[in-house]
Amino acid sequence: MSQHRGSHQGHSHGEGHGTQHTDAHTDAADRPAAGHRHGHGGHHHDGAHLDWSELAPLLERQAEVASQAYTDAAAWLGTLAPVPGVRRILDIGSGPGVITSLLAEAFPAAETVAVDGSPELLALATARAGARGLGARVSTLHAELPEEVASLGRADVIWAGNSMHHMGDQGAALAAFAELLNPGGLMALVEGGLPTRHLPWHIGIGRPGLEARLDALHADWFGEMRADTPGAKDEPDDWRALLAGAGLTPSGTRTFLTDMPAPVSPVVRELAVAHYTRLREGVGARLDADDKATLDRLLDPADELSLHHRPDLFHLTARTVHTARKG
Structure with missing residues (x-):
């Protein structure tokens, strides 16, 4: 399912997006070479199957780097949905389940369900939950979305991390998900934010402003990806309006920052190289x-002066969470 001009800059599959963008979730797996994976299918748009054994560790590390931002986002959701009353959560496009476990920790009375199109990634979600002592409350569900949305069951909270922009008709998909929410239930979409930055404007090689030019190329590619998505509908990424159009009442939007200044850890450096x-x-x-x-x-x-050695390498990004409630 598995991030126009608001989505492409902030999406990632690893960060909560499963066979969903990498942002991610963060940006590496959602880039063209990764084939913009689908949380519902786990395939390139040209049908080539992705090598999850290769991508899964990257997706996990991406989400782990952003885990504090997502922990803060989950805590915010707890102010919008009464924590003791939330009994079932769907994590749409869960990927390796990093955010599934974070949601389970934030809502200790809930069963949290990782939903993805990749059995390999769902197995990782199960293992991660078990390692964190959450195995009794975290389950997985293999589903091809949006076709099998009705099979997901009812929920009090639905989290869709950088997965909605992989649905051709985003409005119709939101309406289908809204049908699953119990009265008073909460929908949370991670879409948009800011492009990830790793380098200063002038890096001592070539023309300054490289990252901005790469963003422009990626925006063009993302637009092509959206246009090629089955059932694609050309509509603005006005998530508040789309949520309202699905019969939900918008309940707030917040953006969460991941800021890792130089010098970075080896893991952050590895993610930048990837x-x-x-x-x-x-x-x-x-x-x-x-x-x-x-x-x-x-x-x-x-x-x-490569990424492997630069002392000025950093990681700075922002992910936006849009919420709406079912009346």
């Missing part, structure tokens, strides 16, 4: 010669 590697594979053909050469230097471990 992010740029996938960009190079995915939009490399669209880059001009100068930017392509710059990206190659950034990815060359032997170059002292």
Whole structure:
């Protein structure tokens, strides 16, 4: 299902999006090379199956890096939905289940269900929940969405992390999910935010402003991905209006920051290298010669100015959560 111009900048599959973007959830798995996976299908748009054994560790690390932001988001949801009264949560496009477990911890009276189109990722969600002592309250459900939405059952909270933009008709999909909510239930969509930043404007290689130009290329690619999604409907990403159109009452929007300044940990550095590697594979053909050469230097471990060695590397991003309640 598995992130126009509001979604592409903030989506990620690893961060809560399963066979959903990476943002993620964070951006690496949701880039063109990763084939914008579907939380409902786990496939490239051209039908090629993704190698989850390769992508799963990356998705887990992405979500773990953003875990504090998502912990804060889950705590905020607890102010909108009475924690003791929430008995069943659906995590749509759960991926490896990092956020599934966070939601289970935030709502200790609830059964939290990881919903994804990838059995491999659902197995990881089960293992993670067990390791955190949540196994009795976390379950998994394999589903192809939106076709099998009716099979998901009722819920008090539905969390869709960077998965809605993989639905061709987003309004129709939201209406279908709204039907699953119990009276007073809460829908939470992670869509949009800000592009992830790893580098300063001037990096000492090539023309300044590389990340902004990469964002523009990715925006073009994302628009093509949306247009090619089965049943795609061309409509603005006005999530408040879409939620209202699904018969829900918007109940607030907040944005949560992940800020890891330089010097970064080895895990954050590894994620940055993966992010740029996938960009190079995915939009490399669209880059001009100068930017392509710059990206190659950034990815060359032997170059002292590469991502592998730069002391100025950081990780800064923001994810926006839109909520609405069922009357």
